[in-house]
Amino acid sequence: MTIFTDDDILILDERYAIADIPFHARPFRAAMEILGEHFVVGVGGNPLVGEIEQAYARLIPEVNFTWPGMGTGLAASLDRVRKVTIGVVYGTVDITVDKGLGFSNVSAP
Structure with missing residues (x-):
């Protein structure tokens, strides 16, 4: 055994x-x-x-x-850090970088 x-x-x-x-x-x-x-x-x-x-x-x-079409990492903006998971997407997607990273908007608070 x-x-x-x-x-x-x-x-x-x-x-x-x-x-x-x-x-x-x-x-x-x-x-x-x-x-x-x-x-x-x-x-x-x-x-x-x-x-x-x-x-x-x-x-x-x-x-x-995680799998070959997916990435996991970190994104930081000054004192805020987010875990980022990027998946494979089929079709058409409209997403901004700030939304994709989990931030509520493109501006700093």
């Missing part, structure tokens, strides 16, 4: 960050590395794959809401 710890996942995450592996791909890759030849997905797959992915998401929540 394969056993993993939070430290195992954090060590792998640091390595993945240095290798510039996108957040969305890290849990699956960690499961592959931790389980090795016991890594099996699909019908009859190894349930530890899901457990590793859940533990990874608990420790590094970004893996749940």
Whole structure:
């Protein structure tokens, strides 16, 4: 039986960050590395794959809401900082930078 710890996942995450592996791909890759030849997905797959992915998401929540067409970052204006998540948009969208960053208007308060 394969056993993993939070430290195992954090060590792998640091390595993945240095290798510039996108957040969305890290849990699956960690499961592959931790389980090795016991890594099996699909019908009859190894349930530890899901457990590793859940533990990874608990420790590094970004893996749940980032994917190749999405960005997460910070935007700052003087003493105000906002977390910014940019999603993929289909169709026509009319949005200003200040609204997209979560500010109520383009002017400083």
